[in-house]
Amino acid sequence: DIMEIKEIRPGKNSKDFERAKAVRQKDECCFTILYGTQFVLSTLSLAADSKEDAAKWLSGLKILHQEVMSASTPTIIESWLRKQIYSVDQTRRNSISLRELKTILPLVNFKVSSAKFLKDKFLEIGAHKDELSFEQFHLFYKKLMFEQQKSILDEFKKDSSVFLLGNTDRPDASAVHLHDFQRFLLHEQQELWAQDLSKVRERMTKFIDDTMRETAEPFLFVDEFLTYLFSRENSIWDEKYDVVDMQDMNNPLSHYWISSSHNTYLTGDQLRSESSPEAYIRCLRMGCRCIEREYPPRGHGGGTGGSSGCLLLPSVDCWDGPDGKPIIYHGWTRTTKIKFDDVVQAIKDHAFVTSSFPVILSIEEHCCVEQQRHMARVFKEVLGDLLLTKPKEASADQLPSPSQLRGKIIIKHKKLGPRGDVDVNMEDKKDEHKQQGELHMWDPIDQKWTRHYCAIADAKLSFSDDIEQTVEEELPLDIPPTELHFGEKWFHKKVEKRTSAEKLLQEYCAETGGKDGTFLVRESETFPNDYTLSFWRSGRVQHCRIRSTMEGGTMKYYLTDNLMFTSIYALIQHYRETHLRCAEFELRLTDPVPNPNPHESKPWYYDGLSRGEAEDMLMRVPRDGAFLIRKREGTDSYAITFRARGKVKHCRINRDGRHFVLGTSAYFESLVELVSYYEKHALYRKMKLRYPVTPELLERYNMERDINSLYDVSRMYVDPSEINPSMPQRTVKALYDYRAKQSDELSFCRGALIHNVSKEPGGWWKGDYGTKIQQYFPSNYVEDISPMEGEEADKQIIEDNPLGSLCRGILNLNIYNVVKAPHGKNQKPFVFILEPKKQGDPPVEFATDSVEELFEWFQSIREITWKMDTKENNMKYWEKNQSIAIELSDLVVYCKPTSKTKDNLENPDFREIRSFVETKADSIVRQKPGDLLKYNQKGLTRVYPKGQRVDSSNYDPFRLWLCGSQMVALNFQTPDKYMQMNHALFSLNGRTGYVLQPESMRAEKYDPMPPESQRKILMTLTVKVLGARHLPKPGRSIACPFVEVEICGAEYDNNKFKTTVVNDNGLSPVWTPMQEKVTFEIYDPNLAFLRFVVYEEDMFSDPNFLAHATYPIKGIKSGFRSVPLKNGYSEDIELASLLVFCEMRPVLESEEELYSSCRQLRRRQEELNNQLFLYDTHQNLRSANRDALVREFNVNENQLQLYQEKCNRRLREKRVSNSKFYS
Structure with missing residues (x-):
């Protein structure tokens, strides 16, 4: 698809050419097309017959791509x-x-x-x-x-x-x-x-x-x-922001937000993904201006250099590269290694394709001095004049502007002081020496070794899921050719009668239109070892015997004597491609008739199993992904029972003609196809089907029933949308005001807490608010704020764990003794065992791949179990590893990491840069945001993700932008909300990667976190979602979309609204009856985003991301507008769009008092509702205090409604274009 082309690259510049070394075409005859919708692009590498032909292809493809990208709708x-x-x-x-x-x-x-x-x-x-x-x-x-x-x-x-x-x-x-x-x-x-x-x-x-x-x-x-x-x-987007405003490019560098990436070399997570120069190229072409390079240390331990500290994993152990040349990768992980020289060349080739403004190269380096000299030499030779080697103005007292640095690459690296000392902040280093890497763990149930990523921190050993089982696609099994037909849908094994086969064909052809050549294969009733081909021709079923004969010790199969095949599969494949010819007709086999009951022979299928028996079996298998399918008693439907997140769940599978339907629109030809599909794709959240529950598996586990895995339901069976039962006293928070239209509905204001919520189907829920008990309200006006059972505890574990969300288990090392197995164990030679100090607890066995690794892990654990203090050793380690090559130090001009105390934000030096891990930055923002903002007016700061984000997730950058941090580094390879906000911010100013911070942020009295009494509403934004077109399709199901409209910004600006769900239409959904207009109050429109996210509601009522569109509010237009939708990486999806009505209105000073009164009343209503809820909970309904609260509550509700109607009238009286508001 030409729309998916991201780059057309001349020459042999792809891995395809490296792999195909036999290709003899000259470099100038070759080119590569890079395309796709993911962060890692696909490649099509081509070679022309001559240099002239290659030039024609390159020119033609470029013109064609430009025409497609500029084509009308x-x-x-x-x-x-x-x-x-x-x-x-x-x-x-x-x-x-x-x-x-x-x-x-x-x-x-x-x-x-x-x-x-x-x-x-x-x-x-x-x-x-x-x-x-x-x-x-x-x-x-x-x-x-x-x-x-x-x-x-x-x-x-x-x-x-x-x-x-x-x-x-x-x-x-x-x-x-x-x-x-x-x-x-x-x-x-x-x-x-x-x-x-x-x-x-x-x-x-x-x-x-x-x-x-x-x-x-x-x-x-x-x-x-x-x-x-x-x-x-x-489009809703104001195209004037697609152009660079050169007048805005003359401020000091510290006045800009600068698009910055973290661990730029990675294409995925921090443990197993590939390192690639292509990741640098992708980020640079996406507008990134500050990229990170990580260079390996000598010896063990590793970590970050200077105060930059941008490594995700705080403990890194790497080595210098071979042949005296550095390599780049994420140490002690399965991430691959790439050559330093290749990366520098890639940066030179692509640094200024998207933007001509400076690129800042953030170096994390621990190579030996000799390899550092090689780095300096390569920088100079490859980058040449692009490399900034001296200040723009020797006597300047501030940073140069982006215009002055245009076309320059700036090195951020440790720099030697006047006496040759190295600037290092020991606070950044003291906790970084931690053991991590891959280990084999012995599974006592499956009786086999499994490979896990493990890390030691805070006297605990954390381990990930089985690495082998996380691989998306398993290699196909080596199936003998004579058995290949067993897995084909057209093979029906033994069909009881010839008439049964005819009925199957007749029913299938009646439904599909009766295409000649529609067929099935079955075992012959009359002749052993033979088969019968039944097919549809000219409106009727015909049969043909597939004969077999033994020839040279091999069984052969044939329809005609002159053409034999070694398997049934080969015979059928041949006649699907070549016509079968005989005296009466010639015919090619076309559509296979699927076997309606291939599941009956599968080990996961049970014909006479009750719901209770299925639950009992699943409770005995403590593994997520365990499953079985059973026939439901007395109906023509089935149920899949599975285990996910430690709970047993059920889902009905209905029949629709010959199809099996999961949910409302996920159609499958057979249960076998259904299982095969959900073995590769997530069925429930991230859970895939992995362990068929068989009698043999149950015998191996032979455990007590895990009663906690059962959920509490009052009905005998639930629909997929009802699988998650209502929690007692579930609480939701109102996202917007709602006025009851019928007597059995609730009225409430934004921010109201509605208790005891019962989630009814159809988009209307019941709950308690104020004096109204169990009355209806629209579910899209609220968000659930009741944490799921154990969710908070799990969140805290992930927050504190070195493996983050990849952690699957934690061992407290203080309750074990570590011993070596001198002769190995279970076919592994290098084994250590954690023996519990408490009798009766099971030991945990680990194996390494080498004796050196065994020693390192054993020593690290023994130090913890003996409670050794390693602080002194760590200090000596870091003192020993501070050698810096003068040649590399001399290349550092402006971005010199500083070792000043992080909390000291006084006297900024414009030549220095401070780096903060996100948690430290968040602490500074909470305690002294004004000091950080003032520091950033002259000095530079860079913020990077904490070490627990091994899944390459991102943090919320907004508060840091609000305090003036220029380089808020994010993982560009992760398509999440915060990366999408980053793309939205840097869509301003012609996507140069530099956005000038608002002049108001540099005002003396500006407060980035003002108290509520000082906040003023500057704008109201009214939005109404009307419809959508061409939404992306999620897997097998037809989308059931809904839209979430959100204001993202400072905490006081954040607000959102959800539409209802449209069932089974992702091509042309309309939200009818038309949704009410939603009005958002905006305090700081210069620093707020309007975000549309389209989700589809799956069969479990869970939202799944489909597309988004995120815009700075200053960049949107008013009226009836198309919202072009983008994928997770903020790249356009062909024809996908929303239609919305959008209206902006400035709030005059005379109106601020009215809005302030509304806010105060809402807060008081929230307080009153919570007090009433406590009275009702304690059955104290006759209390005089309660009566007074009820009276005040009712008076406030009426007053709030009057205020809101007055606000709405004023909104209708005056409209203004967004461009006028900002002009």
Whole structure:
């Protein structure tokens, strides 16, 4: 897909060419296309016949890519429709059949209600013989999208609208003429460019489907107008921020936020992922301006150098590279090694492709002096004039500007002092010498060694999950060719009667359209060792015997005497590609008829098992991923019982014709296919099916039942959406005000706590608020704040653990003695054992791969068990390892790590840089945010993730941005919320990677964390979500989407709202009846983000991320706007968009008092509600105090409603464009 191309790279610059050394083409004849939607891109490496041909290909691909990226939305839609046809029409006949259309629609996220639905559409379009030409397919798409979403156009029939539409019943029922469209753009969208009528005409003609209407007075039919509303030409993003403002690039470097990455060389987590120069290239091309390099230390222990301290794992043990040349990798882990020289070359080639402004290279280095000299030499030779080697102004008392440093690479590294001393902060080093690496653990139940990543910290040994079992795809088993057919869906083993096979074929062909060549294979009833091929031809079932014969000691199979095969699988594969010819006909095998009951022979299937018996079996297997499937008694449905997060759960599997359906739209041909799919993909949260519960497995475990794994349900069976039972006294927090529309509903204000919540299906829950008990309220107006059982404790364990979220177990070393097994154990020669001090507890056995590793682990554990004080040894270690090459030190000009006490923020030196781990930075922000802000006006600070984030997760950067920290380093390879906020911030200023902090932050009286009494609302932002198009598809299911709208910023600005769930439609969902407008109060619009996240609700009612769009509020437009959606890495998803209404309004000083009164009333209502809840909980309903609280509560509710209505009236009275607000 050309839209997925990220780079076209000339020359032999990919691993493909390294692997294919036999390729003899010259470098100038070769090139590589890098493409994809993940952080690690795919490559297509190509070689032309000549240098001239390669140049033509490079030029042509570049032009084609530019055309695709700048194509109009109607052009992209046409291209997308052709891709859909080509996906099922390999012959390129440029048409699509009814049967093929039924296949395509679920793949593009649309559930067909019935076969009649499609047939009716075919009749409307005028299709013949159940087939659509491309033009008819295009018309079908337009009709489908319009009919699904025409209710959105009712927004333009309201009296309050400045732009009115006519009849919208049909796509061509009415039209939007040139001057109407101009009025819409000027008054509803507030587009100043629309004053030029020629530009309006040009915009309209892009969306006209009929060239006859491309005249001086063009008009749009209402379906074309709706397409425009969803198009990227109508984007919410203000494109003026796509351009660099050169006037803003002349401040000192300390006045900017600078896009910064952490451990830039990694493509995934901190333990097992690949190190690659491509990660540097990806980050630089994503706009990153501060990248990190980590160089290995001499000897053991390792850690960070200077005060930069950017390593995720605080204990690192690495080595100098071979041949006197450094290598880069994350020590003592399974991350791969890359060459220093390759990385420098990659940085030179790509540093200034996206942005011409300076790149800061943050070096973590512990090589020997000789290898440091090599580094300095390579920097000079490769980077040449790009390398900054002297100050821009020798007498300056502040940092130079980005404009002055344009095209320069700045080295951040330890620097020798005037007397040759090294600036090192021992506070950063004292806790870094910790043992970590891979160990084998003996599993006493499975009786085998399993490999784990382990780390020692705070007298505890933590270990990860089994490394081998975390590999996504296992290698296929070596299956003998004669048994390959057993795993094929077309093989039905022994079918009782010939008529049964005929019935299977007839039913399948009736459902799918009866394609000639549809077939199945079964064992012959009459001839042992032979098989029967049953197939569909000319409207009836025919049978053909597959004969067998022994030839040269090998069994051969054949249909005709002159062509024999060594297996049934080979025979069938041949006739699926080549026609079977006989006297009466010739035929190629096409669609296999799936075996309806292949599960009956599987060890995980039970035919006569009750729910209670299934629970009892699962409780005896204490492993997440254990599962079985059982036939439900008295019904034509099944249930899968599995274990996840220590709990036993059930999920119903229904039948729909021949299909098995999990949830509402995950269709499978068989239970075998279902199990196979969820062995590779997560079924529940991150749990995959791993351990079939068999009698043999139960005998091995032979344990007491784990009663805690059962959840408390009152019903005999639950639907997938009801699997998580309501907790007693569940509490939710209101995200927004809600006024009851019926007598059995709750009214509440934003921030209200609703107790004893019962989660009813259908989007309406029940709960207690104020004096109202168990009344309804909309679930999308609240968020759950009741922690799940054990969640807080688990969160704290992860927070404090060196393995973070990858930790699966912890051993307290103080309760063990460590001993070596002198002769090894269980076929492992290097074994140590943790023997418990308490009698009766089981020992824990570990093995290493070498005698050196055995010694290191044994010594580390023995020091802890003997309670040895290693502080003095650590200090000596670090003193010994501070050698710095003069040549490398001389390259450091501005970014010199400092060893000053971290808490001392006085007297900043602009030549220095301070680095803080996120936890230390957070402590400073809480205690003295003003001091940090003042320091950052002259000096530089860099913040990096804490060591527990081994999964490469990110922390919230906002408070650090608010205090002026320039380099807030994040893991670019992780597509999470905070990385998406980072992308949003640096989408400003032409994506240069430098954003000038607001001038208000440099004002003397500016307080980054003002007390509530000093906060003032500056803006209100009203948002309404109307619909969506082309949402990405999550796995097998059709999406059931909902949208979360969130304001992200300072804690006092944070707020969010959720829409309801639209069932089984990710292609063209509409939120009807239309959601109410949501108004957010913004205190600091210069430092706030508007974030849309589209989730799909899965069969367990869990939200799964589909797409997002995050914007700085200063960069959005008002009106009815398209929100182009992006993937986790903030890259566009083809045609995916939301349609929203967005309105901004400044809050005048005269109105601030009204908003302040609302806030005070809300806080008081929250206090009163909590006090009433305590009275009700203690059954003290007759107390005089309670009566007084009830009276005050009711009076406040009425007053709050009056205030809110007054606020809403003022919102309707005045609207303003966002660009005017910031101008």
